[in-house]
Each structure stands twice: as structure tokens, then as C-alpha cells.
Amino acid sequence: MIALEYLLFAVAIGLYIWLRYRPEHVIVISWIVTLIIAILIAVYVVISKGQSYALYWLATFPPIAYFLLGGKRGLITSVIFFALCFIFLTQATDDWESAPFTLHSLNNIFIATVALIIILRHIEQTRAEAFHYLEEHSQRLEYIAVTDRLTGLYNRAKLDSALSDALRKTKHHQREFSVVLLDIDHFKRVNDTYGHQVGDSILVELGQLLRCNVRSTDVAGRWGGEEFLLVLTEHTRQHAVMHAERLRHAIEAYEFRDGIRITASFGVASYRPGDDESSIIKRVDQALYRAKDEGRNRTISDAQ
Ligand SMILES: Nc1nc2c(ncn2[C@@H]2O[C@H](COP(=O)(O)OP(=O)(O)OP(=O)(O)O)[C@@H](O)[C@H]2O)c(=O)[nH]1
Numbered sequence: 378m379i380a381l382e383y384l385l386f387a388v389a390i391g392l393y394i395w396l397r398y399r400p401e402h403v404i405v406i407s408w409i410v411t412l413i414i415a416i417l418i419a420v421y422v423v424i425s426k427g428q429s430y431a432l433y434w435l436a437t438f439p440p441i442a443y444f445l446l447g448g449k450r451g452l453i454t455s456v457i458f459f460a461l462c463f464i465f466l467t468q469a470t471d472d473w474e475s476a477p478f479t480l481h482s483l484n485n486i487f488i489a490t491v492a493l494i495i496i497l498r499h500i501e502q503t504r505a506e507a508f509h510y511l512e513e514h515s516q517r518l519e520y521i522a523v524t525d526r527l528t529g530l531y532n533r534a535k536l537d538s539a540l541s542d543a544l545r546k547t548k549h550h551q552r553e554f555s556v557v558l559l560d561i562d563h564f565k566r567v568n569d570t571y572g573h574q575v576g577d578s579i580l581v582e583l584g585q586l587l588r589c590n591v592r593s594t595d596v597a598g599r600w601g602g603e604e605f606l607l608v609l610t611e612h613t614r615q616h617a618v619m620h621a622e623r624l625r626h627a628i629e630a631y632e633f634r635d636g637i638r639i640t641a642s643f644g645v646a647s648y649r650p651g652d653d654e655s656s657i658i659k660r661v662d663q664a665l666y667r668a669k670d671e672g673r674n675r676t677i678s679d680a681q
Contacts (some may be wrong), residue, residue, distance in 0.1 A: 381420075381563050382417055382420060382421065385416060385417050386413075387415060388413060389410050389413040389414055389417070392406050392409055392410050392413075393406075393410050395675040396410075398503065403603065407445040407446055407639050409447070410445055411441065411446055411454060412444055413644070414438065414441055415438065415454075415458050416468075418434050418435060418437070418438055419461075419462065419526065420463065420466075421434055422434070422435065422462065422466070423432050423465075423469075427453050429503060430573060432466075432486055432498075433488065434631075435459070435462060435490065436489070436490065436493060437457075438455060438458055439451070439455040439490070439493050439494050440497060443455070443497045443498075443500075443501050443591060444661070446500070447505075447541045447669045448498060448501040448502055448505055451497070451498075451501065452494065454498075455494050456494065457590070459487070459490050459491075459494075460536040463487055466483055467480070467483065469528030472635060476558045481598070482520050485509055496599065511600045512629065512638060517559050522534065522535075523535035525584075525598065526576040527577060527580055527581060527584075528580055528583070528584030528585065529581070529582055529584055529585075529588075529603070530584045530588065530597055530598045531596055531597065531598030531599070532598060533600060534599060535596070535598055535600070536598040536600060536606050536645050536653075537598065537654070538597075539608045539626060540556070540608055540654050540657070540658070541654060543608050543610055544648070544652065544653065544657075546610070546655065547648050552610075552611055553611055553612060553613045553647065554608070554609060554610050554611060554614070554645065554647070554648050555612040555613070555614055555617030555645060555647040555648070556606060556608055556609065556611060556615055556617075556645070556646050556647075556657060556658070556661050557606070557607040557609060557620065557621045557624075557642070557643055557644070557645050557661070557664070558600065558604060558605070558606050558607075558646075558658075558661045558662060558664075558665045559604070559605050559606075559607075559621070559624070559625075559641045559642065559644075559665070560603060560604045560642055560665055560669070561579075561583070561603040561639055561640075561641050561668075562640045562641060562642055562674055563673075564576065564602075564639070567637065567639065567674055568577060571635065571637065575634060575635065575637070578632050578633075578634045579634060579637060580599075581601065582631075582634060583628065583633075583639075583641075584605075585606070586597070586622070586624075586628065586631060587607070587624070590623070590624055590627060591607060591609075594610050594611075595608060595609050595610060595612075596608040597642045607620075608660075613648075614645065614647035614678055614679075614680055617644050617647060617678070618676055618678050621643040621645050621675050621676040624640060624641075625640075625643055625674065625675070628640065628641050629644045639673040640673060641672035641674070642668035642669050642673045642674060642675060642676075643665065643667060643668055643675070643676040643677070644661045644662065644663070644665030644666070644668055644676075644677055644679075645661065645664055645676060645677070645678040645679065646658075646661035646664055646678070646679040647678070647679065648658040660677065660679040663679070664677045664679050664681075665677070667681075
């Protein structure tokens, strides 16, 4: 029996260590470990014939169950385990002639255990609430860190990291990728004519238009002022130019707030071996500059 106990104990420890490397099986392994520990404690109580030192081990079960199974499951498992142990021990006192405890002491153990379960439930609930609060808070901070406040698109910091990611993946997997830089034409006039607030609304609407027109794998963000950058993964230059042209027509056809219409100029640059962040941005900037220079409301690529 003792050998079996050691074996079960070793299995429980082994499974617990394995958990660290198999997080996808966390629930199944947690249940198995909890069950093994419940069996170990129950067997120990039975073979020691309910000696008081053995009964102390009962108190270790609720913390383990809460730790491994979480608040709700830990509570239910602890209650079931203790109800079964209590029934078993009450029955056992009839069979064990020299039972080392009285019903009174068993009641005391029962009451102390109920108190322990309630305290652990409270601690677990507080821990879970704190965890959810921190999780929500960190998601909110993460959102703020990568989002442009006005348009809700990604901000410059996120675009920088998306650009670095795209470059790394492209170099590693020999794939294509392109960037598109667009700038609203004569935006100063919009501000001067309708006011800065209307200008802001147009930037917001343009942000929504861009968001609806990029794939989930692409990244669209505000590069600064009235400039927006798209990082288009797995886009050849030809595809990126077509994409930019579609967007340009969509912007031209769109009726913004108060019936205002705007146009935008587009620069397109595609990855060339040896590129880094600054070289590809320099080319897309030059392409955009040429689009402006050649009359605006057009798309120019770094191959033209
Ligand atoms: N409303 C608003 N305007 C902005 C914002 N950021 C930049 N601008 C304005 O964008 C305008 C950019 O002006 P310019 O750089 O002269 O360019 P443009 O008038 O668009 O002319 P081209 O780019 O040459 O076609 C300026 O008037 C800025 O004040 C913003 O967040 N909100």
C-alpha cells in the first residue's frame, strides 16, 4: 500500500512537471493530479485508521484543489471530497474498535475545514478579480500604445514594428511585401475652409475607409498628420499599385462630412534585397513626392 502511495505521489509530481511543457492539456492534467492527491489522502486516512495525525492531511486538499482547478471547481471538488471523507469516517468509527477520535473531534475537523474552504474561496475570488482587472488594464494599455487617438488606426510606433516584422519575414521566407504611403491632397485648404474640427472628422472617416479596405493580415496606420501608411504583406509591386489605385478611386468617390470631397496621392515601394526600414520608407516617400509633383490624385511606384 505504501509503495502504491509513493508511486501515485511520483505520478502526480511527474504530471505536474509535465504540465509546464503541455499548457494545452492544463485542465485534464490538473484534474488527474487533483484526483491522485484525493486518492492518496483518502488511502492514507484509511490505512492509518483515522489516526489524528492522518486527519491533518485532509486540510491540505482544499488549497491544492483551489490552486489546480480554480475557484468554482476547487470549491465543488473540496466540498465533495470532504463530504465523502466525513461520511466514510462517521461510518468507520463503528468498525474501528479503537477509533482514535470521537464524533466531537470529527465535527471540529469538519467545521475547521468548512472555514478553510470559505477563506480559500474568498482568497481565490479576490485573486481572480485582481487578475481580470490587470488583464483588462494591460489590454487597454496595449491598445493605447499602438493606436492613433484620432482615427483609431494603428499609430507610428505600431507601423514601425509592423514594417520591421514584414522585413524580417520577407528576408527569412523569400516573400514579397510592399508599402503604400498616401497623403491627402491640399488638406490645408480643407482646414482653412471648413475649420480644424471638420478636418479632424475627415481624417477619422478616411481612417474608417482604409480599415474597411485592407485585409486582416495587412497593417494600416496613421504615419503622421494627413499621411497614412499601409504595410501590405505578400503583395508584389503590381498588386500594391492595383490596391492603391482601388483606394484612390474609393477616396475620390467618397462623400465625406458635409458633402466634402477630397483626393489623395499615393506612393508605392516594394521590397528589394538588402532593404531595411529606412531604405524602403525613403523610396515610398520619394514615390509619393513624385505623385504630388506630377499633379496629385495619382499613384506612383518606386519602379517608375
Ligand atoms: N485637422 C487636422 N489637420 C491636420 C492634422 N495633422 C495635420 N494637419 C494639417 O494638414 C495640413 C498639411 O498641409 P501641407 O503639408 O501644406 O499639405 P497639403 O495642404 O495637404 O498639400 P499637399 O500635401 O501638397 O497636397 C496642415 O494644414 C496641417 O495643419 C490633424 O490631426 N488634424
